[in-house]
Each structure stands twice: as structure tokens, then as C-alpha cells.
Amino acid sequence: MTEEINDLIKGRLQKLDEFKAAGVNPYPYTYNITTNSKEIKDKYEKLEGHDESPEEVSIAGRLMTKRGHGKTCFAHLQDGIGKIQIYAKQEALADSYELFQKLDTGDFIGVKGKVFRTKTGELTIRVVEWQLLAKSVHPLPEKWHGLQDKELRYRHRYVDLMVNQEVKDLFVKRSKIVSQIRKFLEERGFMEVETPLLHVLQGGAAATPFKTYHDALSMPLFLRIAPELYLKRLLVGGFEKVFELGRVFRNEGMSYKHNPEYTMLEVYQAYVDYNHIMEMTEELVTFVLKETLGTLEVEYKGHKLNFKRPWKRITLIDALREHGGVDLTGKNEGEIREIAKKKGIEGANELGFGKLINVLYDKFVEADFIQPTFVIDHPLETTPLAKKKRDDENKVERFELIVAGMEIANAFSELNDPIDQRGRLEKQSNLKAAGDKEAESMDEDFLLALEYGMPPAGGLGIGIDRLVMIATGAESIRDVLLFPHMRPLG
RNA sequence: GACCGGCUAGCUCAGGUGGUAGAGCAUCUGCCUUUUAAGCAGGGGGUCCUGGGUUCGAAUCCCAGGCCGGUCACCA
Numbered sequence: 001m002t003e004e005i006n007d008l009i010k011g012r013l014q015k016l017d018e019f020k021a022a023g024v025n026p027y028p029y030t031y032n033i034t035t036n037s038k039e040i041k042d043k044y045e046k047l048e049g050h051d052e053s054p055e056e057v058s059i060a061g062r063l064m065t066k067r068g069h070g071k072t073c074f075a076h077l078q079d080g081i082g083k084i085q086i087y088a089k090q091e092a093l094a095d096s097y098e099l100f101q102k103l104d105t106g107d108f109i110g111v112k113g114k115v116f117r118t119k120t121g122e123l124t125i126r127v128v129e130w131q132l133l134a135k136s137v138h139p140l141p142e143k144w145h146g147l148q149d150k151e152l153r154y155r156h157r158y159v160d161l162m163v164n165q166e167v168k169d170l171f172v173k174r175s176k177i178v179s180q181i182r183k184f185l186e187e188r189g190f191m192e193v194e195t196p197l198l199h200v201l202q203g204g205a206a207a208t209p210f211k212t213y214h215d216a217l218s219m220p221l222f223l224r225i226a227p228e229l230y231l232k233r234l235l236v237g238g239f240e241k242v243f244e245l246g247r248v249f250r251n252e253g254m255s256y257k258h259n260p261e262y263t264m265l266e267v268y269q270a271y272v273d274y275n276h277i278m279e280m281t282e283e284l285v286t287f288v289l290k291e292t293l294g295t296l297e298v299e300y301k302g303h304k305l306n307f308k309r310p311w312k313r314i315t316l317i318d319a320l321r322e323h324g325g326v327d328l329t330g331k332n333e334g335e336i337r338e339i340a341k342k343k344g345i346e347g348a349n350e351l352g353f354g355k356l357i358n359v360l361y362d363k364f365v366e367a368d369f370i371q372p373t374f375v376i377d378h379p380l381e382t383t384p385l386a387k388k389k390r391d392d393e394n395k396v397e398r399f400e401l402i403v404a405g406m407e408i409a410n411a412f413s414e415l416n417d418p419i420d421q422r423g424r425l426e427k428q429s430n431l432k433a434a435g436d437k438e439a440e441s442m443d444e445d446f447l448l449a450l451e452y453g454m455p456p457a458g459g460l461g462i463g464i465d466r467l468v469m470i471a472t473g474a475e476s477i478r479d480v481l482l483f484p485h486m487r488p489l490g
Numbered sequence: 491g492a493c494c495g496g497c498u499a500g501c502u503c504a505g506g507u508g509g510u511a512g513a514g515c516a517u518c519u520g521c522c523u524u525u526u527a528a529g530c531a532g533g534g535g536g537u538c539c540u541g542g543g544u545u546c547g548a549a550u551c552c553c554a555g556g557c558c559g560g561u562c563a564c565c566a
Binding site: 006007008009011012065067068069070071072073074075076085087089090091104105116118119120122124138139140141142143144145146147148149150151152154155163205206207208250251252253254255256257258346358361362366400406407410438463476486487488489 | 491497499500501502503514515516517518521522523524525526527528529534535556557558559560563564565566
């Protein structure tokens with residue numbers, strides 16, 4: 001067994017033997033169901049008094065509660081969509097009633113019978129035939145309080161899902177959000193693609209990668225931190241609208257909004273700029289919220305978020321001044337470093353300039369934006385893959401979408417000038433050589449692709465987990481991940 | 491990584507200013523033919539996270555460690 005055997009498990013194992021002794025296979029192969037708990041409730045909603053459904057139903061599920069009364073027994077069966085009460089009677093089941101009494105909560109069974117309403121008004125299946133489908137040998141959590149311990153809920157998510165309906169509901173919602181995203185993009189002519197997760201080089205984002213190793217080629221590899229550079233190669237190849245929805249891996253700490261692996265959507269469209277992408281981001285998010293929640297007003301962590309378009313736009317410089325009390329207007333790099341130092345930024349002189357701006361921004365601004373806000377036009381040094389702003393050489397055409405103090409999306413007018421791109425990657429490369437673990441690698445093949453010519457394009461990345469957090473009210477990213485990253489026990 | 495808090499029965503939780511651990515649910519036995527947190531009566535179940543120390547005696551106090559949560563830091 002998976003742990004030391006206590007009396008509860010011993011008792012269940014003994015019952016397992018008793019079923020076998022009675023000639024029952026406790027783990028049979030199939031069971032024919034004709035319906036489910038929800039269909040039954042919908043179909044027989046009008047059933048009254050002593051009426052019975054004209055036909056028998058056959059359903060299967062997990063026994064969640066059991067209330068024996070001597071010669072009768074009530075129980076609740078939980079299937080994939082809900083719960084329904086069943087009623088077993090010695091008179092109707094004859095010999096098999098004795099075995100029915102041996103069932104434990106947690107067991108899977110299939111039952112057959114007509115539907116009636118009890119005198120307390122609950123639709124119930126009167127069991128005429130039943131079959132054990134899988135014996136449970138481990139006791140369920142308590143029926144009233146369920147499983148509360150967060151650690152156990154994350155580590156044993158399967159138990160959390162079986163006893164906490166709202167957890168199941170949340171992951172159903174997550175799945176709907178993801179399919180609505182696909183629907184939105186496909187309706188607009190975007191094609192879903194898959195690019196490598198195993199990367200030879202580190203690129204596409206500022207993040208520390210996980211390292212792995214390929215034995216056959218005797219070479220180190222990185223788990224991808226972003227699909228960006230491959231998706232842009234597809235623009236070079238001639239695809240005009242592509243997206244990828246998949247996992248990325250970042251070798252960083254964990255927090256309520258960070259998990260080392262998370263789901264990212266990246267979208268690229270040829271012949272448009274970040275202004276177009278900003279519009280599309282508003283459309284995408286409002287479409288998804290409407291389709292899944294039916295509203296653009298969302299309650300999150302005590303805030304009433306309103307996603308009605310258009311969303312606020314503010315330049316990063318203005319955001320720093322208005323929300324961070326840091327005025328960088330007309331300042332040169334040295335003056336800005338002085339300001340940062342006064343604001344208590346550690347290593348204000350050692351950090352790269354781009355990184356310094358990011359630190360200022362993260363520290364003084366991000367948490368301040370609660371309503372959906374586009375922060376736009378970042379300093380050039382922060383963003384090596386974005387095009388320079390058309391009327392300001394020192395900035396790039398980039399936006400981040402902030403909601404509830406979290407970065408939800410990041411996008412730019414994509415840099416397609418191979419000479420400029422080479423220069424910027426060279427700077428990254430120098431930073432890397434100087435010890436910056438997050439700096440990007442020089443990717444000669446990507447540069448070669450740009451040399452062939454990449455059309456002007458807008459690109460977008462959306463953190464799906466954070467979007468789901470906001471749509472579901474989840475306070476921690478762990479609550480929207482089925483199996484969040486956990487330190488192993490012992 | 492720092493600080494704070496938590497860890498007691500399968501689950502949810504009490505308790506413990508140091509004297510050898512409790513409740514509810516679950517489980518087991520008996521009674522019970524429409525219950526639904528079914529009921530009544532009785533029973534069993536513990537590495538009080540781990541290791542060390544202080545003590546006649548540690549689940550309780552002290553030290554170290556583990557895991558989890560929160561805050562901060564790191565990190566888009």
C-alpha cells in the first residue's frame with residue numbers, strides 16, 4: 001500500500017476480499033450507462049407524488065455518502081457532472097442487498113432503476129440492479145468539511161476534485177476559457193502551431209531557463225522560456241496569422257502569481273503594429289469574459305474590475321511619474337540612476353539601464369493598476385525584440401496589460417530590421433557575458449531568418465493562468481493549476 | 491533567501507502555564523423499510539511533523555531540521 005495500513009484501510013481490504021469471495025470482480029471492465037445525474041434531474045424535474053419514471057435509467061459514479069436504515073439504504077452517487085440520490089431496498093435487491101451494505105463511500109458502482117421523488121422531495125433512483133465497478137480501499141475525507149488542508153489539496157488534487165465541487169467547476173471554467181480563446185483566434189483566421197519546447201539557445205524573453213541534456217547528441221538544452229523566436233520564423237516562412245498556446249518554463253521563485261511552468265498564449269499577425277494588437281487584446285479578453293462569465297464586470301480580491309472597452313492607456317514614463325512618484329522626463333541615464341538610488345533600489349548603479357527601469361516599474365507601478373490598463377512605450381533598453389517607436393528612437397512600441405496588479409499580457413510591434421536586431425542581441429550577449437542570467441543568447445539562425453525578410457508584424461503574449469485567476473476569482477496561481485509545482489516530501 | 495504562522499486520529503478541529511491526549515465526522519458491532527450533516531446504544535483507532543537537548547517525567551519548554559501557508563526579496 002501507499003502508506004502504513006491503518007484500521008480503516010484494513011477494513012476496506014477485508015471487504016474487497018468479501019466481494020471476491022462472493023464471486024464479484026471488484027474491478028470489472030465496463031458498465032453500460034444510459035444517462036447521467038444531470039440529465040435525470042432535467043428530464044424528471046416535473047415528477048410528483050408517487051409517480052415513477054416510465055423507464056429505467058442506468059448510471060455510474062462514486063458513492064459519496066451512505067445512510068443505512070436496516071432493510072433500506074439511501075446514498076448519493078457522484079458522476080462526472082453532479083450527484084444524485086439512490087435508494088436500495090432489501091425487498092427489491094434480495095440477496096445482493098447484503099453486499100450493497102458492504103459498500104464503502106468512495107466505491108464506484110453502476111445502478112439501474114426507475115426514478116421517483118422521496119417524500120422530502122429529492123429525485124432518487126430506486127435501485128433494482130447494481131454492480132461494483134471499482135472498490136476504493138482508501139477512506140474519503142470528511143463529508144461535511146471536505147478536504148481543507150491546502151497542502152493536501154494541491155498534492156492530492158484528485159481528492160480535492162472529488163470532494164470539493166467548486167474546484168471541479170473552476171477547472172471546467174478554465175477549459176472553457178481556453179476553448180473560447182481558440183475559437184476567437186480561429187474565427188479571425190489564425191492558425192495554431194506547435195514549436196519546440198527543447199531549445200538550443202535561450203531567447204524570446206528575459207528569464208532564467210531550466211537546463212536539460214540530450215544524450216543522443218551529447219548536448220545541453222534549455223526548456224523554452226518563450227516560443228517567440230520560432231513563431232517569428234513562421235512569419236518569415238510566409239504564415240501571416242499564427243498562434244501557439246502552450247507551456248513555458250522559467251527557472252524562478254514561486255509566488256501567488258508565479259509558477260515555474262505556466263501556460264502562455266503567443267499570437268503573431270503580419271502587417272499590423274502594436275496599436276492593432278492592443279485593439280485585438282481588448283476584443284479577445286472581452287470576448288472570452290462574455291462567453292464564459294456572461295459579464296465584463298468581475299469581482300476580484302475585493303475590487304470590482306470593469307473590462308468595458310476602451311481600457312486606460314498610459315505611457316510607462318507617465319505611469320512612473322503619476323503612480324510611482326518617479327519623474328524621468330528629460331533625464332539622462334545618470335540622473336535616472338541617482339533617482340533610483342534615492343528611491344532605495346539596490347544596485348542602482350550596477351543594473352543594466354533597461355533592467356533598472358523594469359525594477360522601478362515593478363516596484364512602484366505594477367501593483368498600483370487594478371483596472372485593466374495598457375502601459376505603453378517602454379524605454380528601448382528594456383526590450384530587445386521590439387521595434388523602435390516611430391517618432392522616438394529611445395522607446396519601443398510595446399505595451400503591457402496590467403489587471404489587479406498583475407501583468408496579464410505583453411506585446412510589441414515586432415522588430416524586423418536584421419541589422420538593428422543583431423545590434424540589440426549583441427548587447428544582450430554582452431550582458432550575458434557579464435553574468436546576466438536572463439539576457440538572451442545570440443541566435444544566428446533567427447537573425448538569418450530576419451535577413452531573408454520578415455513582414456512588419458504585431459505580436460502578443462498572454463499569461464493564461466493569470467487571466468484564469470481573474471476570471472475565476474482565484475487568489476493564487478496554484479488554485480488555477482491542476483497540479484501546481486510543489487517541493488517533494490521527505 | 492529573510493521574517494511570521496501552522497503541523498495533534500482517515501478528515502475537520504479542540505486542548506496542553508511539563509504528569510503520558512479529546513470532540514465531531516468516518517469506521518466497527520447491535521437496533522432501525524423514505525433518509526439526507528439520518529437516529530439510538532456500545533466499541534476500536536494516535537510517531538501530537540522529525541531529530542536532539544533540559545527534566546524524575548516532553549505532545550507541551552529549548553535548539554536544529556522538514557513540509558505548507560502568508561509577507562517581503564528575487565522573478566515580468
